[in-house]
Amino acid sequence: MGGNPARNNESKTPNIIFKTGRIGGFVDSLIVSGKIEDILCEMVVDTGSNITIVRPDMVRRISKSKIVDIKPVDSCLHMVTGDTTPVWGWGSVCVTIGGLETGQDVWIAEIENKCIFGLDFLGPNGCIVDVLDGCLRIGTEEIQLQQLGSRESREQPRCWRVYVAETMAIPAQSEALIPGRLQDGESSGEVWGSLEPTRKRGLPSEIILARTVVDLRKPRFVVRVMNLSDKERVVKKGTEEASCESVQCVTLLSGNSSAMKQEVPEFHEALQELYERSAEGLDSSQKEKLMSC
Numbered sequence: 001m002g003g004n005p006a007r008n009n010e011s012k013t014p015n016i017i018f019k020t021g022r023i024g025g026f027v028d029s030l031i032v033s034g035k036i037e038d039i040l041c042e043m044v045v046d047t048g049s050n051i052t053i054v055r056p057d058m059v060r061r062i063s064k065s066k067i068v069d070i071k072p073v074d075s076c077l078h079m080v081t082g083d084t085t086p087v088w089g090w091g092s093v094c095v096t097i098g099g100l101e102t103g104q105d106v107w108i109a110e111i112e113n114k115c116i117f118g119l120d121f122l123g124p125n126g127c128i129v130d131v132l133d134g135c136l137r138i139g140t141e142e143i144q145l146q147q148l149g150s151r152e153s154r155e156q157p158r159c160w161r162v163y164v165a166e167t168m169a170i171p172a173q174s175e176a177l178i179p180g181r182l183q184d185g186e187s188s189g190e191v192w193g194s195l196e197p198t199r200k201r202g203l204p205s206e207i208i209l210a211r212t213v214v215d216l217r218k219p220r221f222v223v224r225v226m227n228l229s230d231k232e233r234v235v236k237k238g239t240e241e242a243s244c245e246s247v248q249c250v251t252l253l254s255g256n257s258s259a260m261k262q263e264v265p266e267f268h269e270a271l272q273e274l275y276e277r278s279a280e281g282l283d284s285s286q287k288e289k290l291m292s293c
Contacts, residue, residue, distance in 0.1 A: 030145040034097035037062045041114050049118035054106045058114050098143045162242040165220050169234050170227040180223040192247040202240035204233045
């Protein structure tokens, strides 16, 4: 079916195939968190639907703060179960997912979920559904997808403990990268996580932890720390070093470090003089490291 079916006056009973995402029948449905107008909403991402659908109660909530021009239609939707459901009408709303904010035509019908994103949203906005990594890519952003699944999978904790994966010595007054991992046998089911200092300090008091976004799909990830003392400090394997919270959306930076540096404004004069004094006697590799500090 070509074009927007809601605007096609010649076809008032389009045959649209989509999944309702009902928990009993479609536990594999993927959902993404976002907003319709200013209302928070969990939306099913469905590449099998060629239109975007919202429930009537969502439209009524939106209408309390904004006038939505709803155009009535004489149409119905045909689902993969063989059932059909009538369409109340269609209109245009503002949809926000991650950093994307765009106007979207939506159909209004009685479905199980509050909203279903179809190909009419995914295609024009350059969305890529990565089922393996469980994320929705929009441009340079990666947005976490959740599996609708059972109540248990929906209620997993969203904060985890991080432990040192290998015993390492950190030189005095130095920064170091040490391997970290979640607790043995624990899987977050998330794509990205944000590391924060833990209240229960397992690391030596002179060791401070940098807040870092890590890839939780890997069994090990890098944790950045700094030894503020004048002596070498040892962190032992199995030491609790951080807490980790899930991250819903990250923006991926492209390009190499040298290209990125060219985009950075020039140093303030005082900083430039400090850099030049500090760089005396350093080779090109050492100067590059100094620049990145």
